[in-house]
Amino acid sequence: xxxxxxxxxxxxxxxxxxxxxxxxxxxxxxxxxxxxxxxxxxxxxxxxxxxxxxxxxxxxxxxxxxxxxxxxxxxxxxxxxxxxxxxxxxxxxxxxxxxxxxxxxxxxxxxxxxxxxxxxxxxxxxxxxxxxxxxxxxxxxxxxxxxxxxxxxxxxxxxxxxxxxxxxxxxxxxxxxxxxxxxxxxxxxxxxxxxxxxxxxxxxxxxxxxxxxxxxxxxxxxxxxxxxxxxxxxxxxxxxxxxxxxxxxxxxxxxxxxxxxxxxxxxxxxxxxxxxxxxxxxxxxxxxxxxxxxxxxxxxxxxxxxxxxxxxxxxxxxxx
Amino acid sequence: xxxxxxxxxxxxxxxxxxxxxxxxxxxxxxxxxxxxxxxxxxxxxxxxxxxxxxxxxxxxxxxxxxxxxxxxxxxxxxxxxxxxxxxxxxxxxxxxxxxxxxxxxxxxxxxxxxxxxxxxxxxxxxxxxxxxxxxxxxxxxxxxxxxxxxxxxxxxxxxxxxxxxxxxxxxxxxxxxxxxxxxxxxxxxxxxxxxxxxxxxxxxxxxxxxxxxxxxxxxxxxxxxxxxxxxxxxxxxxxxxxxxxxxxxxxxxxxxxxxxxxxxxxxxxxxxxxxxxxxxxxxxxxxxxxxxxxxxxxxxxxxxxxxxxxxxxxxxxxxxxxxxxxxxxxxxxxxxxxxxxxxxxxxxxxxxxxxxxxxxxxxxxxxxxxxxxxxxxxxxxxxxxxxxxxxxxxxxxxxxxxxxxxxxxxxxxxxxxxxxxxxx
Numbered sequence: 001x002x003x004x005x006x007x008x009x010x011x012x013x014x015x016x017x018x019x020x021x022x023x024x025x026x027x028x029x030x031x032x033x034x035x036x037x038x039x040x041x042x043x044x045x046x047x048x049x050x051x052x053x054x055x056x057x058x059x060x061x062x063x064x065x066x067x068x069x070x071x072x073x074x075x076x077x078x079x080x081x082x083x084x085x086x087x088x089x090x091x092x093x094x095x096x097x098x099x100x101x102x103x104x105x106x107x108x109x110x111x112x113x114x115x116x117x118x119x120x121x122x123x124x125x126x127x128x129x130x131x132x133x134x135x136x137x138x139x140x141x142x143x144x145x146x147x148x149x150x151x152x153x154x155x156x157x158x159x160x161x162x163x164x165x166x167x168x169x170x171x172x173x174x175x176x177x178x179x180x181x182x183x184x185x186x187x188x189x190x191x192x193x194x195x196x197x198x199x200x201x202x203x204x205x206x207x208x209x210x211x212x213x214x215x216x217x218x219x220x221x222x223x224x225x226x227x228x229x230x231x232x233x234x235x236x237x238x239x240x241x242x243x244x245x246x247x248x249x250x251x252x253x254x255x256x257x258x259x260x261x262x263x264x265x266x267x268x269x270x271x272x273x274x275x276x277x278x279x280x281x282x283x284x285x286x287x288x289x290x291x292x293x294x295x296x297x298x299x300x301x302x303x304x305x306x307x308x309x310x311x312x313x314x315x316x317x318x319x320x
Numbered sequence: 321x322x323x324x325x326x327x328x329x330x331x332x333x334x335x336x337x338x339x340x341x342x343x344x345x346x347x348x349x350x351x352x353x354x355x356x357x358x359x360x361x362x363x364x365x366x367x368x369x370x371x372x373x374x375x376x377x378x379x380x381x382x383x384x385x386x387x388x389x390x391x392x393x394x395x396x397x398x399x400x401x402x403x404x405x406x407x408x409x410x411x412x413x414x415x416x417x418x419x420x421x422x423x424x425x426x427x428x429x430x431x432x433x434x435x436x437x438x439x440x441x442x443x444x445x446x447x448x449x450x451x452x453x454x455x456x457x458x459x460x461x462x463x464x465x466x467x468x469x470x471x472x473x474x475x476x477x478x479x480x481x482x483x484x485x486x487x488x489x490x491x492x493x494x495x496x497x498x499x500x501x502x503x504x505x506x507x508x509x510x511x512x513x514x515x516x517x518x519x520x521x522x523x524x525x526x527x528x529x530x531x532x533x534x535x536x537x538x539x540x541x542x543x544x545x546x547x548x549x550x551x552x553x554x555x556x557x558x559x560x561x562x563x564x565x566x567x568x569x570x571x572x573x574x575x576x577x578x579x580x581x582x583x584x585x586x587x588x589x590x591x592x593x594x595x596x597x598x599x600x601x602x603x604x605x606x607x608x609x610x611x612x613x614x615x616x617x618x619x620x621x622x623x624x625x626x627x628x629x630x631x632x633x634x635x636x637x638x639x640x641x642x643x644x645x646x647x648x649x650x651x652x653x654x655x656x657x658x659x660x661x662x663x664x665x666x667x668x669x670x671x672x673x674x675x676x677x678x679x680x681x682x683x684x685x686x687x688x689x690x691x692x693x694x695x696x697x698x699x700x701x702x703x704x705x706x707x708x709x710x711x712x713x714x715x716x717x718x719x720x721x722x723x724x725x726x727x728x729x730x731x732x733x734x735x736x737x738x739x740x741x742x743x744x
Contacts, residue, residue, distance in 0.1 A: 059420070059423045059424070060398075060419060060420020060421065060422075060423045060424050061398045061402060061420050061421075061424050062420075062423060062424040062425075078704070078705070078738055079705070079731075079734050079735055079738060080705055080710055080713070080731070080735055081705070144510075144571075148569075148571070148574065149565070149566045149569045149570070150564065150570060150574050150578070151574065151577070169565075169566035169568070169569035170569070171509075171510070171569055172509060172566045172567075172568040172569020172570070173566075173568075173569070174720060174722070256510065257510045258509070258510030258511050258512075258513060260510070260513045260712070260713055260716075262509060262510035262513065262568070262716065263508075263509075263510075263568040263569070263716055263720055264568070264713065264716050264717040264720050264722055265713060265717075276709070277704070279391075279394075280709070281704055281705060281706050281709045284419055284420055284423060284702075284703070285703070285704050286704065289704065
């Protein structure tokens with residue numbers, strides 16, 4: 001009792017707001033319970049269920065006994081999953097690297113241009129963000145129609161322009177398929193880093209930049225030494241969200257490359273592997289193995305996001 | 321105050337729950353309502369017509385046809401059968417797709433309960449059997465056959481007749497290609513990987529030795545690495561020049577369009593594709609032929625590979641099992657088979673039913689005379705990884721030039737032998 005009294009006194013002192021109104025727990029519960037209930041039923045429960053399922057041996061829809069880490073071992077030991085798992089993981093990593101390089105660099109570039117030359121800002125912002133009103137499945141489908149080697153307009157245009165050596169089977173060549181998927185994904189989402197960077201740029205006081213210029217810094221130096229460091233929080237958020245999005249990639253890749261990551265698995269990602277193990281290939285082991293994969297993906301994405309988050313927070317603190 | 325509010329909320333919730341609680345098949349008077357689940361959303365009208373005939377002769381039973389999205393159906397059915405709100409009779413997937421339900425003990429074995437099953441084609445019945453106990457769990461409703469469809473006009477224009485030998489077929493393909501026509505409408509794009517094993521069956525079934533090779537596989541006497549099986553894969557590599565350019569980027573709708581618009585002359589595919597092709601171009605004159613056995617084949621007569629599409633089974637938890645059995649018994653009669661064939665333009669699994677469409681009738685005749693199991697689908701979908709999943713990926717790699725027929729066969733063997741035990 002004494003302790004709580006002291007605590008709230010300290011809190012009051014820190015906020016400097018004097019006595020704060022703290023609602024009674026019953027009132028709090030009325031406000032919090034609905035959200036907590038929804039969160040538990042739709043997020044916590046499925047996660048725990050997947051974890052539970054992954055430790056059992058399955059015969060179709062019936063549990064057939066405790067399997068320990070058996071399902072996890074299968075993912076790393078049963079051909080072809082042992083190969084597909086690492087291949088898919090590698091593609092996810094490439095997907096992430098490519099997206100950081102293309103989507104987020106262009107996002108930053110567009111944000112800078114819009115920040116500096118305000119003309120048509122509203123219109124351009126809206127234009128750049130329109131594609132993400134469309135579902136990735138639809139985007140993927142549209143682009144696969146555009147890039148269709150037999151009936152698609154992209155190759156017809158290239159042919160018509162005399163560039164027929166450039167009329168490649170874009171999505172049918174193992175060398176071009178994944179890069180194309182990355183570019184289309186960037187095309188869809190480039191507006192997102194642009195908006196975040198725009199907001200962050202608007203938050204940097206103009207005086208900093210002016211002071212740097214007065215001190216004799218070139219435009220490039222001012223960007224490198226003043227603007228970029230101050231964008232660290234935004235870069236952190238964009239990186240982590242890009243990471244989460246790319247390692248969970250599914251809809252776009254599925255629409256452009258089918259469930260097998262066509263051609264010849266060159267676009268296969270973890271989401272597709274999960275989809276195949278869980279729904280396409282059937283087999284009585286499907287539930288256990290797919291749950292194990294889902295748990296692995298969650299642990300990896302969650303873990304890396306936490307680490308990255310704390311890394312960027314440390315960087316931010318050094319700025320202050 | 322709050323207590324009363326909560327009590328009120330609970331009351332409302334309880335009423336709402338009671339309102340959507342499953343009714344099961346409630347009887348009004350002494351009429352019983354059966355629910356029949358299916359993955360064929362597009363067949364509602366046809367089934368209503370078919371079931372009306374049943375109700376006429378069974379006035380005490382009313383059947384409610386309830387279709388679900390095909391891609392969601394397996395999950396919905398598995399959930400339905402494990403709860404109390406399930407169907408009385410359900411459309412069941414065949415072969416490997418059926419096993420999860422059998423192993424969970426959710427279905428009524430039909431041996432001895434549906435006498436007419438003894439007259440069904442033994443190959444098709446396999447699709448409705450429990451893999452471990454060998455009991456029959458459904459009345460097969462349809463089957464698919466594999467062959468080459470061809471454009472009669474293009475054949476006529478180029479002086480080609482349905483080939484009698486493999487060499488005739490290759491010569492015809494060469495002539496068509498020279499005339500600027502794609503000889504074989506084959507897709508190997510992202511959505512088409514499931515059709516690659518089908519294309520392999522159509523061209524290679526006789527080459528690997530058909531049903532005899534399959535028996536040897538199942539008993540363990542032979543493996544997929546057998547030279548005959550490898551040779552059957554090589555055929556696809558040999559035929560690649562006659563497929564559309566960049567075949568690995570070509571999708572199923574593309575080849576359907578190529579064939580329907582007369583840009584491709586031959587379409588190696590299943591009987592299921594006849595209706596979509598004719599829907600795209602009703603004036604197309606289509607013929608069908610069985611691929612002549614390639615040189616060196618252990619089987620020297622043409623074969624028509626095929627498989628059972630699915631069956632109708634009875635929920636072990638149904639409150640109206642007697643009536644449900646009555647319905648599936650009727651589904652094994654020629655009356656149902658004939659209605660099914662004419663309403664849905666499919667090959668009925670009921671013995672003695674002939675399709676009204678002459679081309680389907682020809683396919684049915686070929687299957688009856690030279691039918692062979694499509695072994696990757698029929699026998700190698702009981703475990704993970706399933707046979708055709710490994711096979712289609714490897715064949716795609718081969719068409720790009722990343723692997724060789726021998727390595728394709730080795731991967732397939734390596735994949736399935738992790739769960740497949742010969743002689744089981």
